[in-house]
Amino acid sequence: MSIVITGATGQLGRHVVEALLQRNVPAGEIVAAGRSIEKLADFAARGVQVKAMDYADAASVAQVLQGASKVLLISGSEVGQRVDQHRTVIEAAKAAGAELVAYTSIANADSTTMKLAAEHQATEAILKDSGVPFAILRNGWYLENYTEQLQGTLAQGALAGSAGEGKVSAASRQDYAEAAAAVLIAENQAGKVYELGGDHAFTLAELAQEISTAANRTVAYQDLPASDYAGLLAGFGVPQPFADILADCDLGIARGDLLVSGSDLRTLIGRPTTPMSDSVRSALAAV
Template sequence: MIHLDVKKLGRIPDGGGWWAHGRGSRQALASERAHKQRGGYTARANQPPASRTPGCRITNFHISTLLRSAYPLFGSNRKVGWLYLPSRTPWKDIMSLVITGATGQLGRQVVETLLERNVPPQEIVAAGRAVEKIADLAQRGVHVRKLDYTDAASVGKALKGASKVLLISGSEVGQQVEQHRTVIEAAQREGIQLIAYTSIANADGSGMKLAVEHQATETLLEQSGVPFVLLRNSWYLENYTDQLPGVLAQGALVGSAGNGRVSAASRADYAQAAAAVLLADDQAGRIYELGGDKPFTMAELAAEISAAAGKHISYQDLPPREYAAMLVRVGVPEGGAEILADSDLGIARGDLLVNSGDLSRLIGRPATSMAEAVRSAVAAI
């Protein structure tokens, strides 16, 4: 999820039993890529990603901080597999699980979920750049290791002795592919049994600029020989709930998504899904399209905010170019404004619309709804 700090040109502080449904296979993914190369789709994955926003750091595609900063200033044909995960997973003989990006919010929640699932803390490696942020995990028995995607030596040390790795996508636009390559190559050397990669929803057919480096990373994984599973995450509900104070102050939600629907879910939902996949067997080659159960439009979001707050909130839809220009005028870096406008355009096209049901099946409950998230966020203001 995009998480940009407008004060530093985009640089940020770091980003019952269960029925689970597996979609896709490694062979199916390779076939789909080949079809695109033959002209069936736009073959974006094999093109080197352009650095459209130099110096712009993101955490996957978390947009809430960037949007919140602006508001005070303006009004398939794939195989299907099933697996069952008991509500308290008996621990198996796994050497260790490495969670990259554990100093960010998603990675931290994955670690917490694994601990809740009774995974012995000594079998978890929480890895990230600013390890002081997760020093408390070490006190609970979790291994804490420094991992910097730009430092191959640190990556190799972090993955030492691991069996599975959750590769949370990097945070620097234009550099993500090389950073991910560093992790994948280290996984090859260490004989990692599985990489779970947090990609973006509908990555293989998405026209969003944020999807380009995800597409290229998926290709790297295909070519690596390391078993992998794709967690194609849609938007976070927090992208919207985090900006509610500004929306309520201005009386308007502003964007460029038109009548497009987005399948947003909570960060906790995505973290629980990632943990479920790491704890399951036979995940290599699967593709999970993850998103909320109830897609919504921005107008519907505005109506829900109105109902929860007891105050009328309108949705103001602008053309993408005008929306980006307005964001720049109120202080958002040009690169960040471009990403926000392009992401809304992607929502309008349906790039973040997911109807697989994979997320709710993996977590064993309905995904958090937009209405739930809005009511909770408004009550907390």
């Protein structure tokens, strides 16, 4: 048996490989695949199979997926190109006779109108039509989306956004990775759809207050019109098309699109999800 982790050179992918190892999956049964395989040298040293793969290169995808029992398709990072890239992986998994393809989608994919969700929705449709046994991991927002920006937030003395009083059910990459690992090693996962999010949703104003408390300085939440927020992000170097998408995501938060009900994530990982406060304090310690 082999479990292939695509996009393993990314942060989520690395966490998934580590989570599988921690669950005593034999290293030789894990295939960590990605473009920059030098980033996986530490896993190779532990016996994990490391293979070069590019979503845009169908031949490399087919070669890596040969003999795969299970595949974790981590959604690509190139917004606008992901549907074709994901289709390439799904078709290769089908040709290889994989018994399961697990896909990292987005929370509430069946109802959200966020622009960022469109490629996830298209990929879910491809999976359902492919005939390949599949499981869908609808990941909510990462806490790291905020904590990795803490240095800039503190420098500005404000947390900007367009989410209003909407709440987001965020969890850590580690949480989502452990959930993916749990699904990959479990039986009878075909057809399962998991809505994954943190145990305790919060508003961006509450996040700003937590940062203020933890850093012992005032950080206010500044709610902006989406066009203004997109312009602010572009001013910080975010490409305008992606800045527009991020601002639209905040509008989604305001609507409740990233509010996850239920306890799928907690159940899969067998523990409470990472609290926002813990994530903020850990990130501040590293600033």
